[in-house]
Every structure is written in structure tokens, then in C-alpha cells.
Amino acid sequence: MKYFKSLKCTKCGLEYSPSTVAGYCNKCRSPLTVVYDYSKLREVVSKELFEKRTDGIWKYVELLPCSKENAVTLGEGDTALIKCSKLSRKLGAKNLYVKDETKNPTGSFLDRGSSVLITRLLEAGFKGVYGVFKGNLGASLSAYSAKAGLKCIAFISGKIEASKLYQMIAYGATIYSLNKFKELVLGDDYFFADNADPFLVEGEKTIGFELFENMGFQLPDFIIVPMGSGGLISAIWKSLKELYYVGLIDQIDCKLIGVQAEYCSPIVDMFYSNKEGKDYRDTIAIDLAFEKPSRGAEAVKALKESRGCAFKVSDEEMLSASIELARNEGIFAEPAAASTIACVKKMLDTGILDPSDTVVCIITGSGLKDPLAALKELEKNMALEKFIKHKVKVKPRLGVGSTKILILRILSKESLHGYEIWRKLEEAGRSTSIPAVYQHLKELERMKLISRDKTEVVGGKVRTYYRITSKGLEFLKALS
Numbered sequence: 001m002k003y004f005k006s007l008k009c010t011k012c013g014l015e016y017s018p019s020t021v022a023g024y025c026n027k028c029r030s031p032l033t034v035v036y037d038y039s040k041l042r043e044v045v046s047k048e049l050f051e052k053r054t055d056g057i058w059k060y061v062e063l064l065p066c067s068k069e070n071a072v073t074l075g076e077g078d079t080a081l082i083k084c085s086k087l088s089r090k091l092g093a094k095n096l097y098v099k100d101e102t103k104n105p106t107g108s109f110l111d112r113g114s115s116v117l118i119t120r121l122l123e124a125g126f127k128g129v130y131g132v133f134k135g136n137l138g139a140s141l142s143a144y145s146a147k148a149g150l151k152c153i154a155f156i157s158g159k160i161e162a163s164k165l166y167q168m169i170a171y172g173a174t175i176y177s178l179n180k181f182k183e184l185v186l187g188d189d190y191f192f193a194d195n196a197d198p199f200l201v202e203g204e205k206t207i208g209f210e211l212f213e214n215m216g217f218q219l220p221d222f223i224i225v226p227m228g229s230g231g232l233i234s235a236i237w238k239s240l241k242e243l244y245y246v247g248l249i250d251q252i253d254c255k256l257i258g259v260q261a262e263y264c265s266p267i268v269d270m271f272y273s274n275k276e277g278k279d280y281r282d283t284i285a286i287d288l289a290f291e292k293p294s295r296g297a298e299a300v301k302a303l304k305e306s307r308g309c310a311f312k313v314s315d316e317e318m319l320s321a322s323i324e325l326a327r328n329e330g331i332f333a334e335p336a337a338a339s340t341i342a343c344v345k346k347m348l349d350t351g352i353l354d355p356s357d358t359v360v361c362i363i364t365g366s367g368l369k370d371p372l373a374a375l376k377e378l379e380k381n382m383a384l385e386k387f388i389k390h391k392v393k394v395k396p397r398l399g400v401g402s403t404k405i406l407i408l409r410i411l412s413k414e415s416l417h418g419y420e421i422w423r424k425l426e427e428a429g430r431s432t433s434i435p436a437v438y439q440h441l442k443e444l445e446r447m448k449l450i451s452r453d454k455t456e457v458v459g460g461k462v463r464t465y466y467r468i469t470s471k472g473l474e475f476l477k478a479l480s
Helices: 038-044 047-051 056-063 085-091 110-123 136-148 162-170 198-204 206-214 231-245 266-273 296-305 315-329 335-350 371-390 402-411 418-427 434-446 470-479
Strands: 004-009 032-036 081-083 095-100 128-132 151-156 174-177 190-192 222-226 255-261 309-313 358-363 450-458 461-468
Touching: 032 198, 038 056, 038 231, 047 206, 056 110, 056 206, 081 206, 085 095, 085 315, 085 335, 095 206, 095 335, 110 128, 110 136, 110 198, 128 136, 136 151, 136 162, 151 162, 162 174, 198 206, 198 231, 206 231, 222 231, 222 335, 231 255, 231 296, 255 266, 255 296, 255 335, 266 296, 266 309, 309 315, 309 335, 315 335, 335 358, 402 418, 402 434, 402 450, 402 461, 402 470, 418 434, 418 461, 434 450, 461 470
Parallel strands: 095 358, 128 151, 128 190, 151 174, 222 255, 222 358, 255 309
Antiparallel strands: 004 032, 081 095, 450 461
16 A cells, blocks of 8 residues: 555546545546555565565556555455466467356456555545445355445346346345435445446456466466446556556556447447447346446556557357356356457457467356346247247247247338337237337347337427348248
């Protein structure tokens, strides 16, 4: 902690004293970042110093913003870097590794950040932490708060995986629905945390330090990172820059690759067009679904400074990658975490990754967090593919009922918007509600049987037109 120099705004540059405990700049509301005295650190930090320690993330205490003596730890960090021999042969990437963060105490990389954040809050005299949590962060902060004797209050929406909610409850967190957020008044001794918190980032960056050690104090050609809020990829880029600042590497010769779910990909859109997209939708990768990522600008900067790039992957690709990783390497990753494996295939297909390059995929969370949802979704898509190709009967429970088939037949003739589809259904004697029609469209789109064709504004309202895809046409052909 003695090398902790200041907190600095990532946008306006305003600096705050190291005694400050805050996540965002008071002036411009941009995220803060921790700054160290790197000139002094160059005199004390060495490869030998880190190599002889065995304290998980706390072996890097000189580059953390709190004291090791006060550390709230559950044994996080020191996760394995695993060579994926079978998957390497299958994909055609000879030097494929995974950094297995599923082995952290609550099953995700966020335990690294929670250890640092909760330690800092304990040092500063806070009584508790609260926030609007999707899943993994809430579970992690609940566990570390329990260890520290702090109160954890979690506000949740309907978009949360049940197993992660159960974790929060088991660790003693107080749970409220999101509509109670503005009603509940908490004192200044409760700290608001989210995925962009600078102290979380400090813990998360230790993945980069460990990776450097794991590879014999070298860097791989590529590191592939899932992106939600942009916090993790910003953290890893910070770790690589700090290795350079303290003199442990002469240059940063490693490209970062960011990956997002195709249904919610604002950082990828910002990277390629300098603006966020619109009309994002639900994805199975709930922990990656941030329509307004707080550290999105930093993530884009990290990608560009490292000369990397960004990819989108579909829910089906993530689910398939999760199964491939489990069956070939014995690592069960949740879909969001397996997005990095799905990305390897795209990199090889586009020629960005040469088969001889060394690539590390960060596997951020365990598939045990919500295995049933992943398996059910994969079963549905596999059954659909089997039906189209081999005429194997599709069970109604797999989601292709008579109403959806009728919608596909309607769209096989022309591109239509939702209200027109509803009218055609009514004319065909299929009585249903308009909201139900949109639910059917959403599910057909998820199965890639239809896609959005165009949008237009009529009378101040946006109309979205849908068209059948080639896969949808193949499905209808198989039915006949």
C-alpha cells in the first residue's frame, strides 16, 4: 500500500488522495483508476521476489492498494494455466492455453477483485457494501463480506441465474428487488460497488501478473478476454503496462482480443464504429450483458493500444464451446466464460490467429453456476440441427410448435413487421396476443430461423421487419 500514489479519473485526469475510497470521479462521473509510484517500485520489484512467494494474489502486494496484513482472503488466485492438448488438435491452434479461473473460491475471477475491494473497505471503516448485481459479482462480494464481517446488500432484477442468487443467500447477503433501490436509504458507511470499481480492477489485474509467471516470465502472442463492463480487459492491459513500468519486461508484445455476445456487444461496436449499437437483446451470457459498459472506452483503448481486435460470438457458439472444453479438457465453463474458446475458432477462420501462435483464453467462471440452463439451450439447438439435416423428430418441448411453424411459413413469402405477422396469424385462424407474437419472434431469432431485416419509423414509432433465414427455409423444407 505504501506505493499507492493516487486515484485518477480515466477521462478528465482529476486525481484523488490514496485515502479516498470511491469508484467514480466527482467531476465527470467517469471510472477511477489506481496509480502507483512506479519509479520507487522499479527499485523493489523483481521476478525473484514474486517467484519465491506463495500467497495467491497477495504475493503482488506492492502493486495492490491495501495492506497484506489486513487482507480478506479465501485463497483466491494462483489458478492454473493449462495447455489444451486435445482441443488444440481439434481446433488447429497448436499452442492453446486456458487460465482456469473457475477454481477460485466462489467459482469466478471476480474473487480476486472482491478480496482487494473488501480489504480496502475494511481498512477504511465501512460497515457494508451494496449494488445492483447480475450474478457472479453479487455471489463473490457476499462471500468476502461474510469473511470480513461486513454487510452485503444485493439489489437484483429478474435477469439473474438462480444458482448465483442461491450463493448470495447462502453467504448471508440481504436481497432486495431492483424497484427497492431508490427507496432504501443507506448511510455513508455503506459503499456502492459495481463491475467497474477500481479496487475490483486491481484484484483482477493479478491474472495478468500470474500469466506472466506461469509462462516462465514471458507473454503469449494473444490473450482472449470476455468483455461485459470492460473492467477485466482493462485490468489485464493495466497489468501488462505495469510489468513494463516496473522494468520486468522491455516491451509489451502481446495482443488483447475482446469477445462479447452478439446479442449485446456495445464494446465491439464501439471498437469498429466509435459508437455503441442499438437494439441489444437478451443473451444466455447474462454476466456479459452490459448495454452501457462503464469501462467501455478503456476497453476499446486497451484493444487498440495492444494492436488487438474484437469479436462477437453467438449464444450457440458459446454453448458449443462450453461442451467442447468440458469434453476435451475436463473444464466446465459457463457460456460467458467459454466465449473465449468460441473466439479462437473465429480468429483461425479469419487468419488473425496463426496455428503456431501462443494464445491464452481467460475462463472466467464455472459452468456449475448454472449447468441446467446451458444444457437445455444446447439440447434445443442440437435437436433442431439434427431435425434439419437428418429428419429426426423434434419434440414440442424443444420450442418449435405449430405457431412458430406458421410464422416461418408467413415469413417465407415476405418480410413483415410484428403487427403484420399478428394480423396474418389471425387471418389464418390462429388467435394469439401481440406480446405472444413478439415472444415467438424472439425465440425464432435465437434459433437463427429468422433475423431482423430492416427498421423504419412510422408515426414516431419504430417498426422492425423480420425475414426468414436460410436455416429457417431448410427447416420448413425438412418439415415437408
